[in-house]
């Protein structure tokens with residue numbers, strides 16, 4: 001399952017939709033506190049894709065020693081600016097800053113990362129809202145590659161609010177209708193649990209955790225974990241060992257990572273719709 005290709009399709013689709021609407025200025029704003037290099041690269045990539053999608057991007061960069069009040073004020077300005085449709089605060093924030101208090105300021109309609117308490121509540125309650133980009137990307141890949149979900153068993157490894165937990169909620173939604181299991185570091189006999197899965201999502205952040213003996217023949221395997229090793233970026237899945245057993249598999253890199261950015265673009269367009277701007 002080619003995440004780069006589907007991301008490009010999503011970006012092209014958004015660009016076409018915006019053009020058809022007469023090129024309204026749909027704006028994604030990012031907030032970065034401090035000069036962490038990987039975070040700067042992530043943010044730059046998000047802006048590049050926003051521009052390719054035909055959207056406007058705005059960037060607010062604050063010094064690493066900014067106070068909680070200064071960060072909150074910057075976010076509040078974006079919340080109150082009707083020209084801004086999506087707000088993304090790049091996490092983690094420098095030590096000493098309370099990310100929860102900052103995220104709490106973002107209204108669900110502008111929460112393009114889908115990470116706030118209110119967005120998560122909407123997801124649980126099945127109300128319209130924005131959901132976290134990485135698990136949404138997995139859902140888009142399932143759909144694009146025709147992987148059937150109804151009545152299928154799914155195992156998600158990892159229970160973070162960023163990936164694993166919303167992934168389980170999305171897979172179990174009415175209309176998707178998979179039967180998900182949420183596995184974590186205390187799960188006993190993880191391999192046996194995973195071997196039951198028609199859909200396996202690995203989001204543990206442990207290089208090569210998922211080996212051939214974890215995979216049911218024909219299963220769809222999604223590699224979300226990212227580990228930086230001397231040999232480069234590797235995922236949670238031993239791709240070479242699993243590829244011949246799985247029915248479908250995402251590469252790492254080139255799978256779930258690009259889809260995360262594609263879904264951020266999709267969420268920004270959805271935000272503009274939720275705000276009634278288009």
Ligand code: NAP
Pocket residue numbers: 134157158159160161162163164183184185186187190203204205206209223224225226227256257258260
């Ligand atoms: P996290 O908050 O550290 O959560 C990791 C989860 O994996 C925890 O629930 C943990 O269990 C579980 N886990 C760790 N080791 C395990 C093991 N050996 N067996 C079973 N479960 C295990 O991380 P996260 O934010 O969810 O991110 C997970 C990974 O995805 C990271 O590598 C991150 O870099 C990557 N990521 C990728 C993308 C993308 O676009 N591809 C996006 C976001 C994150 P406990 O709860 O019991 O500790």
